[in-house]
Every structure is written in structure tokens, then in C-alpha cells.
Amino acid sequence: MKKRTRVTHPPEVNVPADNRPLVAPIYQSVKFTFDDVDETLDLFRHRREGFYYSRISNPTLRQLELLLAELQGRDGCLLTGSGIAAISMPLIALLKAGDHVVYFAEQYQPTRALIGRVLRRFGVTSTMLSIDDLDGLERVLAATPARLVVFESPTNPVLKVADIERLTAIARRHGALTLLDNTLAGFHNHGQFDVDLFAHSLTKYASGHGDVMGGAIIGRADLIDSMREDIGILGPTLDPHAAFLLQRGMKTYFVRWDAQCRNAQHIAEHLSGHAAIERVRYPGLPGDPGHALARRQMHDFGTIVTVDVAGDAEAGSRFAERLELFSITASLGSTESLVVPPALQKVRGLTETQQRWTDIGPGTVRLSIGLEDVGDLIADLDQALAATK
Numbered sequence: 001m002k003k004r005t006r007v008t009h010p011p012e013v014n015v016p017a018d019n020r021p022l023v024a025p026i027y028q029s030v031k032f033t034f035d036d037v038d039e040t041l042d043l044f045r046h047r048r049e050g051f052y053y054s055r056i057s058n059p060t061l062r063q064l065e066l067l068l069a070e071l072q073g074r075d076g077c078l079l080t081g082s083g084i085a086a087i088s089m090p091l092i093a094l095l096k097a098g099d100h101v102v103y104f105a106e107q108y109q110p111t112r113a114l115i116g117r118v119l120r121r122f123g124v125t126s127t128m129l130s131i132d133d134l135d136g137l138e139r140v141l142a143a144t145p146a147r148l149v150v151f152e153s154p155t156n157p158v159l160k161v162a163d164i165e166r167l168t169a170i171a172r173r174h175g176a177l178t179l180l181d182n183t184l185a186g187f188h189n190h191g192q193f194d195v196d197l198f199a200h201s202l203t204k205y206a207s208g209h210g211d212v213m214g215g216a217i218i219g220r221a222d223l224i225d226s227m228r229e230d231i232g233i234l235g236p237t238l239d240p241h242a243a244f245l246l247q248r249g250m251k252t253y254f255v256r257w258d259a260q261c262r263n264a265q266h267i268a269e270h271l272s273g274h275a276a277i278e279r280v281r282y283p284g285l286p287g288d289p290g291h292a293l294a295r296r297q298m299h300d301f302g303t304i305v306t307v308d309v310a311g312d313a314e315a316g317s318r319f320a321e322r323l324e325l326f327s328i329t330a331s332l333g334s335t336e337s338l339v340v341p342p343a344l345q346k347v348r349g350l351t352e353t354q355q356r357w358t359d360i361g362p363g364t365v366r367l368s369i370g371l372e373d374v375g376d377l378i379a380d381l382d383q384a385l386a387a388t389k
């Protein structure tokens, strides 16, 4: 073999079967080969296990899919390159022109834009309600059957808690599938409910470290498999290296989650009594409107605390700018604490009534609580609030 050939066919290293790596290696390979064409065809016909092309499946992704499905209490999972792709892909795979979707004003803004603007161009109709209005959901579905009900709990950013048992029962009764963006609740919450599909932004708590993006669609294997071919063609796949980093992030998922929830609870309680704060939204507070429901349906209350600072958006911006341990930026669920001031909360494209439903006020600030020492975080919040006043 000439050296020119050798560099494209390097020596093989075989790891003995009784000498396994403790951490699964990254299968950073786009292609997988068989020596035999019939074996390849058998794979295409689902007659054997294996891999062929990483846009469709890859062992590193498969390991993460199996883990996330198990945590969420389902047997099917498909990974995507971002969280929003984990919402857009099932919508595109499941819907056709003429179908109707119900969604909610309190949802993540890009999800609203996807349903209300993008899918509309493809002839999908939609109705927006408030997540507080499940009587309205019953009425709408009775009048206009829907293929899908898309919702969140707790909602981003004001942390309203959806009554999942009631919502899914209404949807089921009217023949609609449900898709729950479960990002803010985590993989270990809500699996007990009759939800057809869960979507997660892995960019948040799976990554944990703010350095990798991804998404997961989780549900019954038959439903997930029914979408696999279309989603494979649409091509949103996750890169194996990103899947490896997410898998690594998952090893500390519960440790981070528990510590961040504890910090969030302390901070919510501390800010509740603060003169410069008008309102604290955190389902872990006994006075929160979602507390009883969250206690019933979740194991914990999450790592986001949303507050309304006294004054206007300007006061919210000053507060965010004065914070030293919280960074002004998008996203959530990192080890670092993050803050989104009112000026960066997106409520555009809503009617006045819908804006009221979102419950985002002039001073609404979202805090994503990190892993720092909680005393340091509280001192930082106090100094920023004192300076804002």
C-alpha cells in the first residue's frame, strides 16, 4: 500500500471484548459499512440491527436516546440539533394542510411563531388560548377537532403550572395528540401523565454547562418510529460529538438539578419578602397559584425564579445590569446564574388579551439559578436591588 493510500486507510486498532472503555467512545463517523450488500439491504428492511448513515442513526446518539427515553418513562426517542427542532420536527411530521393545532399564549415565543406564523403558511390552522383556560380548550376542541395540543409546564417565563391530567384527558377525549415541551420540568418529571410526546431542549439541563445545543423528542416507540423517516429527510440531526457532550452532561444531571432547585427555593423565599420586588413567581412557594398543582404533579419545582421588580422595564434593566453573578443572556439551566430583563422578554405578535394571558409585566425578570453558593447569589441580588431603588 502506498503512503498516499495508507493515510486514507490507517491501521485498525481493535479493543478486545473483555477490555472495554469505561466511557463509551464517540462514534464520530458519518458512515457505517458492511462487507456484504445483502446485510446492508437487511438493515434497510429492518431485518437486522446496525447503522448506515449518521443523519438517520448513530450509536452515540442511540445511547443518549435510550437514556432520555428511560428517564422520561417512554420507549422511543429521537434527537435533534436544537430544542426548537424537537418541537418543529414532530409538528411537520404529524401535520398536514387543513389540520388544526391548539397552543397557548404563555409558551416560548419561537414555538408560538412556529405554529401561528410558519405552519400557517402551509395551511395549518391554529387557536391560541391561555393555559389557565382548560374550559376554553374543551370548547375549542368540541367545535373544531385538532390534531395536536402543544403546551408547556411550567411555562416560560412566568412559570404557570398546567393541569396536565385534565389537559391530556380533554385532548384524548377529542382525539387530539398532546406535545408537552417539558424543558423547564426536566426529564424526570411528568412521565406519569398520558402525554403523547415530550419535547426537550437539551441545550438546557442535559448540557448543563451552556456549551452544546440539542433537542429530544420522546414518546411511545411506535409514534416516534412513525416520524423517523420524515424527520430523517428533514435532516435536523445532532452531531455525534454534541451527543457525547450531552451524554457526559447527563451524568451530573440529578446532582445539578437538585442543587439548583435548592438554590432557587432559597432565593424565591428570600425575594418574597423584599421591598423592591412586587411579586415572585416560583411554584415552590406555598402562595404561588401553581403550588398545589406542582406539588401533585412534579417531584420538585425547578431552577427558574421569575420576579417582578418594582417600577418599569427600565428598573428591570438596571437591576439586571447591576447583578454581578448573573449574566444577561438567553437560555437557562446552566451552572452559571443567568438573567433576562423585561426589555428582552418577547411578547410581540400578541393581541392585548393574549398579552394579558402571558402575565409578563413591565418589570418581569427571569432568573435562571445556577450552582453558585446561594449566600453569594442572595447577596448579589440584594446589592443589585438596593442600587436599583
Ligand SMILES: Cc1ncc(COP(=O)(O)O)c(C=O)c1O
Pocket: 082, 083, 084, 085, 108, 152, 156, 181, 183, 184, 200, 201, 202, 203, 204, 213, 214, 215, 331, 332
Ligand atoms: C421552554 C423552551 N423550549 C424550547 C427552547 C428551544 O431550545 P433551543 O434553544 O435548544 O432550540 C427553549 C430555549 O430557550 C425553551 O426555553
